[in-house]
Amino acid sequence: MSITTKLYKHVCDGYRGKPCPNRWSKFPSHDEDQADLEAATSTDPIVHRHVFRDNKWKTESFTVQSPDMRALLKTALAGYQDLDLELEDWTFEPPFMPIVHRWDKLRSLCEGNDDKPTTEPATQLMNFLRPILAPQVDSLANTRKTGNVRFEDLWQIFAPHEFVVTSFYDVEAVCRVAKYKLTESFSSSYWTITLEYLDWNGHRCGYATTEVVISHFTGHRRVVSLPVYPLSFHSDATGMRKRILERGRVFESLRGYHFRACSGTKILLKKPEARPVNGRVIIDAFAYYLTNDIVKPDLIPLDPVDIKVTEDAKVTKKNVEEDEEEYYDEHYDEEDDYYGEEGC
Incomplete structure (x- = not known):
C-alpha cells in the first residue's frame, strides 16, 4: 500500500x-x-443533486436506488403517461409531475394501515419527498380550494386518467386525460391536453382521442372557464356524472342498426355546420363507414389485454367484417338516399 x-x-x-x-x-x-x-454513492438509497442558483442550493434531480423505495414508486406511478422508470434510471427532475399527480396514492402506500404497517424505507421516502414537493403540492391544494389556476400550473390539474369536462358540438361531454404537453415558442405558449372518450366504429367499442388546446393567459383564471377542466371542479360533479352515465346507456343501446324518429340538430361533418332535422333516421355506424368509403376508426381497446391481438383473432375479425359487408351489399340500395355524410 x-x-x-x-x-x-x-x-x-x-x-x-x-x-x-x-x-x-x-x-x-x-x-x-x-x-x-x-x-x-451507488449503494445510497437516494442520490440528491443540487445546483447553486439565485444564491442558494436548489434541487436539480434525485435518483432513487433503494429496491424497497423503487417498489413503492413503481406501484404508485404505474400507467403514468410516457413514463418508463427503468429508462429514466429512476431519476426525477423538477417539477416532479408524475409524483405530484400520484402523491395521494404514494402517501397512502407509504403510510400503511392495520393490515400492512408502514416500513422504514417508506417512512424515509416520505420524509425525503415532503419538503421537496411541498411547493407543487401546496399549489395544487390552493387551486382546488380557490378554483383558480395559473397558466404555468395547468399541468397540476390534468393528471393522466383524470375525468374532465369539455364539449363536442356545443354538447357537454366527459372524457379522460391521456396526456398533457406544453409547447413554448417566441410568439406564444400553449398546453395541449389529449383526451380519450368512448366511441363505437360499427364493429366494436373502444377509446377514440381528441385534443384541446389552452392558450397562454396571464395571472389566474377560473378552472371551470377553461375549454377543458377536471370533473371534480364542476359545481354539480355528482349530478354531471349521473347525467353522463345515463346518456352513455342510451349511446350503448344505439349500437348496431336502428330506425328512430329524430328531432334536433344534424352535424355536417365535411364543414362545421349544424342544421335542424325532424323525421325518421337510420342509425348504423358500420354502413356509414362502408358506403362512404371511409376507413373506420381504429379504436384503442377498452381492456389493455386486448391490445395484443393474435393472428387467429385477426383472421376471425377479417372474416366477420367480410360477412358484414356482404350482408349490407345484399340488403341496402344506395338509391334509397339513406346513405349520407351527416350525423344526427
Whole structure:
C-alpha cells in the first residue's frame, strides 16, 4: 500500500460562466473523478443533486436506488403517461409531475394501515419527498380550494386518467386525460391536453382521442372557464356524472342498426355546420363507414389485454367484417338516399 496520496489541482477557467474556486482531486481527469463519485454513492438509497442558483442550493434531480423505495414508486406511478422508470434510471427532475399527480396514492402506500404497517424505507421516502414537493403540492391544494389556476400550473390539474369536462358540438361531454404537453415558442405558449372518450366504429367499442388546446393567459383564471377542466371542479360533479352515465346507456343501446324518429340538430361533418332535422333516421355506424368509403376508426381497446391481438383473432375479425359487408351489399340500395355524410 502506497504511503503517498496524490492530489491533482483542477482550475476552473470560467469560460462558460462565473469562475469557480480551484479544487483538489485524487484523479487527474474529470471522468475518473465522476466514476469514483458514482461508485461511492451507488449503494445510497437516494442520490440528491443540487445546483447553486439565485444564491442558494436548489434541487436539480434525485435518483432513487433503494429496491424497497423503487417498489413503492413503481406501484404508485404505474400507467403514468410516457413514463418508463427503468429508462429514466429512476431519476426525477423538477417539477416532479408524475409524483405530484400520484402523491395521494404514494402517501397512502407509504403510510400503511392495520393490515400492512408502514416500513422504514417508506417512512424515509416520505420524509425525503415532503419538503421537496411541498411547493407543487401546496399549489395544487390552493387551486382546488380557490378554483383558480395559473397558466404555468395547468399541468397540476390534468393528471393522466383524470375525468374532465369539455364539449363536442356545443354538447357537454366527459372524457379522460391521456396526456398533457406544453409547447413554448417566441410568439406564444400553449398546453395541449389529449383526451380519450368512448366511441363505437360499427364493429366494436373502444377509446377514440381528441385534443384541446389552452392558450397562454396571464395571472389566474377560473378552472371551470377553461375549454377543458377536471370533473371534480364542476359545481354539480355528482349530478354531471349521473347525467353522463345515463346518456352513455342510451349511446350503448344505439349500437348496431336502428330506425328512430329524430328531432334536433344534424352535424355536417365535411364543414362545421349544424342544421335542424325532424323525421325518421337510420342509425348504423358500420354502413356509414362502408358506403362512404371511409376507413373506420381504429379504436384503442377498452381492456389493455386486448391490445395484443393474435393472428387467429385477426383472421376471425377479417372474416366477420367480410360477412358484414356482404350482408349490407345484399340488403341496402344506395338509391334509397339513406346513405349520407351527416350525423344526427
